[in-house]
Structures are given as structure tokens and as C-alpha cells.
Amino acid sequence: MIERRLVTTGLKVLLAELTGRPVGVGTVPVDTQGKPVAPPYTLLYPLDHTTDDATLADRHTTAVSEYQATFVSGPVPGQPDSRGGYEQVQWLADRGRRLVARPADGSAGYAHTLDVPGVTCWKREAFEAGGTSDPTDAIITSVIRFRLHLETSA
Template sequence: MIERRLVTTGLKTLLADLTGRPVGVGALPVDTQGKPVAPPYTVLYPLDHTTNDATLADRHTTAVSEYQATFVSGPTPGQPDSRGGYEQAQWMADRGRKVVERPADGSTGYAHTLTIPGATCWKREATEAGGTSDPTDAIITSVIRFRLHLETSA
């Protein structure tokens, strides 16, 4: 069986590598002292996780995991009148969308490794889900939903 916790950790790590910014799971990311970090950052929300491979002798060797990644822009720390903007949020989303990027040389697989112990992700999907803004907090977001098709590996 594919452990959801390991899938979440793998996607979180990949998004942090691609954006160069912190990622929180279901909450704002925090620093080493446990304090929320300043934007930009990503909040990763685990959604559905299906383990039924729809066969009579289902051995739960496959899974489909879905996530929502909310890419958050925000005011510049130390600048009281600054605001988050669409350009910053879209830059973050563009970096995050690289989860599904294919190699430039046309070879098979994906350009960026998604490491999940005991599982292989053989198909990745990304769907733009829009974005939101909160003018009172000066925060703008862009949202992508990811679907990861997995199978156990040897």
C-alpha cells in the first residue's frame, strides 16, 4: 500500500525545490522557531487519495493522490504600503507547474524528480483552479490542483 504521508512529503519537497520558497501542509509554513514565514510561500492541501485499483483481487498496489497548491504572494516585509501582486503569485505558480514539466530533450519521464519511498509516480497532471485575492491582507494567490498516479515500486 502506498502511504499518503510519504506522497505528501515528496510533493512538498519538490514544490519547495522548484519555487525556492517554503511550503506548509494545510497551514502556513513556519520557520525554525515555529513562527509563520513571510510570503511568498505555498500552502499544500491534501485532497482525495484513492487506493482501489478496481480489480477483483485488489492488492492496493496503485493509488491516485490529489492536492491543491495555493501559491501566496504578499507584501514586502518592512514596506508598510506594499501589496502582494498577481505577477508574484503567477511566478510562484509557474515555478510550481514545473512538477509536470517534461525533459527538454524529449526523453520519457519528468524533468524534476518526485521522490516517494516505495512508490513510483508514472503520471502527473496539473489543473489551474484560478486564484483569490484578499485586499485587506494585501495577499494574492494562484491555485493549481495536482493529480499524481502512483504504483508501488520494488
């Protein structure tokens, strides 16, 4: 059986690597002192996790995990009247969308490794799901839902 916790951790680490910004699972990310960090950052929400492959002999060696990544922009530190904006949040979402990027040389697989012990992610999907629509907000968001098709590795 594929442990959801391990998949979530692997995805969190990869999104942080791709964006260069902190990722919080279900909450604002915190710094080393346990204090909330200022945006920009990513909020990662685990959604559905299906382990039934619909076969008679299902041994739960496959799973489909879905996540929502909310990319959050924010004011520029040290600039009191600054606001998060579309440029910043689109940059962050574009970096996160690299999760589904294929290798530039055309080889099989994905350009960035999703490290989940004992699990292979053989298919990844990304769906734009909206975001903040009011540019006068101090914080602008962009939402992408990711679907990961997983199987245990031998």
C-alpha cells in the first residue's frame, strides 16, 4: 500500500525546490523558529487519494493522489505600500507547474524527480483551478490541482 504521508512529503519537498520558496501543508509555512513566513509561499492541500485499481486481485500497489497547490504572492518586504501581484504569483505558479515538465532532451519520465521511497510516479497531471480575482487585494493567489498516478516499485 502506498502511504499518503510519504507522497505528501515528497511533493512538498519538490514544490519547495521548484519554486525556491517555502511550502506549508494545510497551513502557512513556518521558519526555523516556528514563526509564519511572509509570502510568497505555497499552500499544499491533500485532496483525494484512491488506492483501488478496480481489479479483482487488487493488492493496493497503485494509487492516484490529488493535491491543490495554492501559490500565494505578497508584499515586498521593506516596502510598506507594496502588494502581491499577478506577475509574482504567475512566476511562482509557473515554477510549481514544472512538476509536470518533461526532460528537454525528449527522454522518458519527468524533468524533476518526485522522491517517494518505494514508489514510482508514472504519470502527472496539472489543472488550473483559478485564484484571487481582485487585483486590489494585498495578496494574490493562483491555484493548480495536481494528480499523481503512483505505483509501488519493486
